Amino acid sequence: MAERIALVDVNNFYVSCERVFDPSLDGRPVVVLSNNDGCVVARSQEAKDLGITTGAPFFQVKQFGQSHGMVVRSSNYELYGDMSARVMEVLSRFGTWQEVYSIDESFLGVQGNPEQLGELASRIRKAVALNVGVPVCVGVAPTKTLAKFANHVAKRNAHLDGVCSMDSMDPQLVERIQSRVPVTDLWGVGARTGTKLAGMGVSTIADLKAADATEIRKRFSVVLQRTVLELNSIACIPHNEERADKQQIMYSRSFSSPVTTIEGMVEVMSVYAQRGAARLLSDGLWATLLTVTAGTNRFSSGEASFPSLTIKLPSPTQDPILLARLAVAAMREIMHQGASYVRGGVVLSGLQPEAGQAMLGVFDEGGAETHVGDVLGAVKARFGNKSIGLGSGGLAVEPDWSMKREFSSPKFTTEWADIPIVRA
Numbered sequence: 001m002a003e004r005i006a007l008v009d010v011n012n013f014y015v016s017c018e019r020v021f022d023p024s025l026d027g028r029p030v031v032v033l034s035n036n037d038g039c040v041v042a043r044s045q046e047a048k049d050l051g052i053t054t055g056a057p058f059f060q061v062k063q064f065g066q067s068h069g070m071v072v073r074s075s076n077y078e079l080y081g082d083m084s085a086r087v088m089e090v091l092s093r094f095g096t097w098q099e100v101y102s103i104d105e106s107f108l109g110v111q112g113n114p115e116q117l118g119e120l121a122s123r124i125r126k127a128v129a130l131n132v133g134v135p136v137c138v139g140v141a142p143t144k145t146l147a148k149f150a151n152h153v154a155k156r157n158a159h160l161d162g163v164c165s166m167d168s169m170d171p172q173l174v175e176r177i178q179s180r181v182p183v184t185d186l187w188g189v190g191a192r193t194g195t196k197l198a199g200m201g202v203s204t205i206a207d208l209k210a211a212d213a214t215e216i217r218k219r220f221s222v223v224l225q226r227t228v229l230e231l232n233s234i235a236c237i238p239h240n241e242e243r244a245d246k247q248q249i250m251y252s253r254s255f256s257s258p259v260t261t262i263e264g265m266v267e268v269m270s271v272y273a274q275r276g277a278a279r280l281l282s283d284g285l286w287a288t289l290l291t292v293t294a295g296t297n298r299f300s301s302g303e304a305s306f307p308s309l310t311i312k313l314p315s316p317t318q319d320p321i322l323l324a325r326l327a328v329a330a331m332r333e334i335m336h337q338g339a340s341y342v343r344g345g346v347v348l349s350g351l352q353p354e355a356g357q358a359m360l361g362v363f364d365e366g367g368a369e370t371h372v373g374d375v376l377g378a379v380k381a382r383f384g385n386k387s388i389g390l391g392s393g394g395l396a397v398e399p400d401w402s403m404k405r406e407f408s409s410p411k412f413t414t415e416w417a418d419i420p421i422v423r424a
Contacts, residue, residue: 121138
């Protein structure tokens with residue numbers, strides 16, 4: 001029984017998430033925009049066919065897209081994050097190990113003969129479609145690099161029905177495909193490296209596979225050497241089931257409208273510090289350092305100001321009251337009244353899993369002390385993120401400076417008010 005690696009990737013992830021709750025988007029050109037609805041960050045295949053590119057400023061493609069029936073959505077990060085967690089949970093049922101590679105990709109350890117591996121890949125695809133509703137492609141191969149390549153093949157060949165297991169492919173066919181695919185389409189090979197490789201006569205995946213691994217290491221790096229070895233079915237990139245420990249938690253956003261007053265920035269810092277504290281609580285971490293930042297538009301003709309201040313916390317904490325109070329006090333000290341700030345942020349660092357001194361507590365009905373952060377987290381988990389907060393962080397109505405998301409769909413799976421209602 002062969003040990004293999006499967007790479008499962010959701011097709012057009014952001015768009016697919018939107019289509020799960022709005023089937024009318026199927027078959028139509030759809031784009032998802034970046035923060036403050038600035039640029040295109042995701043496209044449906046229909047939008048790609050129209051020539052709309054990732055990174056294109058929305059104002060440049062708006063009129064063209066509208067004339068072709070294009071549908072626009074603002075980034076709905078709450079929905080996408082929850083849908084990603086659901087996909088990863090389903091995938092975890094099929095592998096001997098799992099490595100979540102990105103929001104829409106996961107490596108799985110799988111076993112079986114060629115026929116069994118192909119059947120398993122098809123079952124994975126059907127299970128995700130049934131339980132989550134998004135389409136995936138599955139590539140199965142002896143190494144991570146080849147699994148990525150197999151996934152690439154599955155995506156671009158409709159007759160494969162989203163599945164490509166290299167054990168079931170004719171080796172000569174694999175070689176022909178690799179001889180036609182540019183080396184820059186390979187996982188980990190960027191445009192700059194591709195240009196250098198082209199100078200050596202290496203322009204396709206097949207060329208890199210045939211290259212001398214030792215020479216590649218001398219001219220490039222051990223990373224590219226590993227790629228050559230992996231193309232030759234020698235596994236060199238180990239799986240990592242545990243993500244690296246977080247070094248910091250950052251809550252930073254651009255504002256939809258500039259903040260010019262201390263009162264406005266106090267509101268920003270209070271909200272951001274509380275959201276950072278919520279992430280600490282969710283991850284079971286305590287912070288020892290707090291940094292606040294803000295910035296004006298670098299290209300504006302007005303006063304330039306980029307204040308930043310780091311504070312060493314009295315003890316490791318995840319207390320939202322303390323963090324909000326310190327963030328507000330720090331920003332009051334360093335910001336320039338009247339400057340037109342377009343972004344701000346709170347960074348929590350020096351993270352550790354051990355609790356510090358006891359935080360300010362409240363008493364539950366049984367009289368036992370409960371951390372304020374725990375209470376806030378429990379209420380938000382039950383009633384939604386806008387249900388409770390400290391001071392400005394309890395605003396039910398988004399303030400003027402909050403991130404612009406004019407075309408956002410509802411938060412179907414994370415807000416009680418947005419849960420779809422189905423009537424028979």
